[in-house]
Amino acid sequence: MKKIVISSLMLFGLLVLNSCTDLTENVLDESSVTGLTDRQAADGNLAPVYARLPDLFTHTNYFAVQEISTDEAILPYRGGTDWGDNGIYLALHQHLPTSTDPNLRNTWLILAQGISRSITALNTLPTINDSNTKVYLAEARGMRAYYNMMLLDLFGLVFKKDDPQATSEILRGEQALEYVKSELLAAEPDLLTTVGPGRLTKGGAWGLLARLYLNAAVYRDPYAAQFAFKTEDMDKVIEYTDKIISSGQYQLAPDYFSVFNADNHTNKELIFAVDQRAELNGHNRLAYFSLSGDQFPLPAFTGANGTDGPAITPDFYRTWVNAYAPQDPAGIDPRFYRKNLNIPADSCMTAGSVVMDRGILRGQQYGLLRVNGAFVRCGSNYRVGRLVHITRNRPTLPVNFTEQIDFSVAGSNYNTGYRVLKYEFSPKSQSGRNLGDVDIPIVRLADVYLMRAEAKLRKSSDAAGALADVNAVRASRTASTPAPALTSMNLDLLFRERGFELYWECQRRTDMIRFGKYEGTWTEKTNADRQKRLFPIPQTAIDGASNLPGYLTQNASY
Structure with missing residues (x-):
């Protein structure tokens, strides 16, 4: 199945796009107009069900709310202003988010759109005469359950709806759990x-x-x-x-x-x-998110670098240290770190030899040296050496990641915090922000x-x-x-x-x-407020449902 197929089989109502609460949409069967085959029409209905998963799992949506709110990741201001974003990442980490947090709003929006698109598919696929329809219906039903499961986990509720023109029923607690369970069980056989x-x-x-x-x-x-x-x-x-x-x-x-x-x-x-x-x-962007702005992993692309985003907390790092003390976890647990970049004595390497280390990156970092937007060459090879924060206009500050990181001025400098390169930096990415x-x-x-x-x-x-x-x-x-x-x-x-x-x-x-x-x-x-286990429902969603009194109520403590 293609990930994005030429489907224009649905238009989303304004309430869906703005508040993602009523999940109203107009379904347009255009197969007779566009000349689509039954297979193309079926594919075109299922593809949108999956299409926004990459957006959901981008670095500032689901990743941020699931990781930066924990003891595993922290994202302070960098250099005093970078990643400030009106304090949203500080608030996430301190369990003080508000209903206007854009990461929460975007996550809610994508999940609600996933549910809406699943409902569209469930209502349109039965009208298409294609052998894949039965399987596609199961996938759409299972994905509706998955999106609702994520809403339940993050916000404590689910939307129950089958008719695209109906108003969703909101379920919480045991009812929500049983609904998601029943939907997954119904989808599984097909x-x-x-x-x-x-x-x-x-x-x-x-x-x-x-x-x-x-x-x-x-x-x-x-x-x-x-x-x-x-x-x-x-x-x-x-x-x-x-x-x-x-x-x-x-x-x-x-x-x-x-x-x-x-x-x-x-x-x-x-x-x-x-x-x-x-x-x-x-x-x-999970590879580039944590790396330094002066780490350039790809000799082919001089613009592909990190963004000096989140680091792991000292608390999480210490769980590794304490587990393996007095040994270094890098030498005993292959999940912690893998060394790939072995710098030769002359510090000149072929392009194929420039492969970044993976896992948790500590201390002084080495890599491709870049001057005035170009990598330093030594003949047909590339000069590799100790990195400094040139792109941040701090040429005397080494890219030397430290364990300590916090929300103080010193703790928010560009070099603070051990970084994570778990997901491989794509060899096709020209910027780190694509591919x-x-x-x-x-x-x-x-x-x-x-x-x-x-x-x-x-x-x-x-x-x-x-x-x-x-x-x-x-x-x-x-x-x-x-x-x-x-x-x-x-x-x-x-x-x-x-x-x-x-x-x-x-x-x-x-x-x-x-x-x-x-x-x-x-x-x-x-x-230590237990009510912060759930996030606030985005204010835009509540405002969008304001014509239905009492329909969508804010979670406790927000």
């Missing part, structure tokens, strides 16, 4: 096993169901002082993770960072992912093993079974020396292990809430 990872498959639905059941206690009562994890929910987590693991369709990748390479679309660890292949105009062609994992096999481990612990304190699952993931990374096997397992260790395996993958906030860690203290964050 999903395929062979079209992933960029489309929803049976494996993807199983993974989403496992995640839904794992978080069911939170979704039933998001402000609870202590979550009540039901045995029957954990049984379902184990059931669906068992289905994925026993299917034999997926494999843990021996090379951890290959899961996040630019060519990862065929990586067998991916179960469900955002399709970002360059030929489909992939554009995620980010790494498929972004939504569900992958390592997470499935860790979900099963957690369910075993929460169900019956099966520490041995949980330990076996965790160690299976650790032992699988055999491209280098794998991390040593753990000898014991409990919930705190499992939370730590999820951080090691899944950092920078938009899961940290959800994990922290479920493990009871979200009200903790880290870097600049001291807010």
Whole structure:
């Protein structure tokens, strides 16, 4: 299936675009006018269901709200003014966001549009005589459930709607949970096993169901002082993770960072992912977001660099250090860091040898030297050396990443904070802001093993079974020396292990809430209000629904 096919089969009502609450839209069947075949019409209805996933997972939407609100990532002002953005990233990190936060507004908008487009597909596809219709209907229904599941996780509600002209019913708590569950279960039988990872498959639905059941206690009562994890929910987590693991369709990748390479679309660890292949105009910016503005990864493109955005917090870094002390985690856990750039004595390298290190980047950085917009050459090769902040007009400030980072003037300098290059910088990107062609994992096999481990612990304190699952993931990374096997397992260790395996993958906030860690203290964050587990509903959405009194009410504490 093409990612964006020539579909003009729907127009969105103003309420959808402005508030994303009523989800009203006009459906126009133009196949007889445009001369589309039935297959093209079917494709053209399904493609929009997936089309905005790349926008959802961009660096300043879902990534920001899921990572910068946690102990894993922090984004201060840089150099006094850069990334100021009226303090929205400071507020996210301190659990003080407002209903006018643009990242929350955009995330809400994209999710609501995903639901709206799914409804359009569900109503139009039955009118098309094509053999794929049954599968496409299942995908559209499953994707509607997925978008609602994300709304439930972020904002505590879902929109239930089948008729495009009707007003959505808003569900919360148990009702919302049961609705999402029923939709995924209804979609699963007709999903395929062979079209992933960029489309929803049976494996993807199983993974989403496992995640839904794992978080069911939170979704039933998001402000609870202590979550009540039901045995029957954990049984379902184990059931669906068992289905994925026993299917034999997926494999843990021996090379951890290959899961996040630019060519990862065929990586067998991916179960469900955002399709970002360059030929489909992939554009995620997760690689360039954290890098320095003076890190230029590609000899072919002098304009492709980082943006000095978020860093990991000292608190998160210390979880690695404490786990492996007195050894350096870089030498013992292949998920933490991989050295790729080996600088020769003469500091001249071929273009093919300039490959950035991956993982968590610390200390003095080396790379392509750039003067007056051009890379320094030595014959046909490239000069590589110690980097300084030339692009920031601070030529005496080394690109020497420090552990400490905070919201002070000193802590917000361009060099503060250890950076993350987990997703490979696309070799086709001319700017770092385009062609980010790494498929972004939504569900992958390592997470499935860790979900099963957690369910075993929460169900019956099966520490041995949980330990076996965790160690299976650790032992699988055999491209280098794998991390040593753990000898014991409990919930705190499992939370730590999820951080090691899944950092920078938009899961940290959800994990922290479920493990009871979200009200903790880290870097600049001291807010312990349980009501901040949910984000404020965007004011534009509430204003857009103001003609329906009492229809859309703001979440508590906002």
